[in-house]
Amino acid sequence: xxxxxxxxATYVLCYALIVAYAALLYVRRRKTGN
Amino acid sequence: MSRVRASxxxxxxxxxxxxxxxxxxxxxxxxxxxxxxxxIHASTLWLAFLAFGVTCFASIAWLIRKRPRWxxxxxASVEIGVLFTAIxxxxxxxxxxxxxxIAWDWMDPRLATTAVMFFVYLGYLALRAATDDPVARxxxxxxxxxxxxxxxxxxxxxxxxxxxxxxxxxxxxxxxxMPDEMVTALLVNVAVxxxxxxxxxxxxxxxxxxxxxxxxxxxxxGEAVKPPRINEVKDV
Numbered sequence: 458x459x460x461x462x463x464x465x466a467t468y469v470l471c472y473a474l475i476v477a478y479a480a481l482l483y484v485r486r487r488k489t490g491n
Numbered sequence: 492m493s494r495v496r497a498s499x500x501x502x503x504x505x506x507x508x509x510x511x512x513x514x515x516x517x518x519x520x521x522x523x524x525x526x527x528x529x530x531i532h533a534s535t536l537w538l539a540f541l542a543f544g545v546t547c548f549a550s551i552a553w554l555i556r557k558r559p560r561w562x563x564x565x566x567a568s569v570e571i572g573v574l575f576t577a578i579x580x581x582x583x584x585x586x587x588x589x590x591x592x593i594a595w596d597w598m599d600p601r602l603a604t605t606a607v608m609f610f611v612y613l614g615y616l617a618l619r620a621a622t623d624d625p626v627a628r629x630x631x632x633x634x635x636x637x638x639x640x641x642x643x644x645x646x647x648x649x650x651x652x653x654x655x656x657x658x659x660x661x662x663x664x665x666x667x668x669m670p671d672e673m674v675t676a677l678l679v680n681v682a683v684x685x686x687x688x689x690x691x692x693x694x695x696x697x698x699x700x701x702x703x704x705x706x707x708x709x710x711x712x713g714e715a716v717k718p719p720r721i722n723e724v725k726d727v
Binding site: 460461463464467468470471472474475476478479482483485486489490 | 495496499503514524578582585687691695697702
């Protein structure tokens with residue numbers, strides 16, 4: 458596997474984790490209301 | 492909710508800027524494109540140090556003032572810190588496998604102390620989940636949050652105190668060991684991840700406050716009881 462592919466895949470994985478966490482917080486906040 | 496959306500949108504925009512700087516930075520002569528992993532690895536672990544420092548401050552504030560908001564701030568900061576320590580460790584392992592030839596070495600003090608720090612703060616979250624009483628939960632986690640921060644300087648200076656596989660700091664008091672373009676990309680990403688941390692922390696604390704208000708959990712005993720005001724009492 459090329460260097461660029463591994464680096465890109467790592468960035469995609471990390472950013473996906475951060476987005477998933479932010480989305481989880483957002484959904485829980487919407488369900489809570491207030 | 493609009494402020495939550497605005498915080499998350501700001502964080503997403505900041506991440507885009509950081510990604511552009513990271514991918515447009517020049518590759519290292521020896522490591523090639525792998526050197527670009529530095530911008531996410533160092534930034535996420537910097538953010539974890541900041542998060543655990545904030546937890547220590549909020550934990551001490553709770554022990555002194557006993558206000559639920561300090562407990563919410565401390566626990567929210569740990570949650571984000573643990574997430575970013577995990578990301579930093581995974582990126583470091585991928586980078587280590589590519590550059591050192593091995594993903595992990597328990598004999599390396601930087602790697603071992605970072606792993607211990609990760610598990611201690613994971614234990615903090617487990618301790619909170621295992622304690623039902625809100626005041627006991629806040630007290631126990633505040634004591635742990637105030638003490639566990641000693642690991643942060645230990646992790647940071649482990650590369651200076653011991654001879655390790657892990658390199659020493661790239662930005663030092665006597666000047667950086669990298670070209671200016673790489674230093675700029677690193678500092679921009681550190682700033683971006685700090686903005687991301689503040690945005691996520693704000694949303695997480697707001698969520699904890701909303702959930703606590705809804706269920707009554709997280710309030711100090713008696714705090715939810717509001718005495719009637721004289722103008723609300725009629726026909727007595």
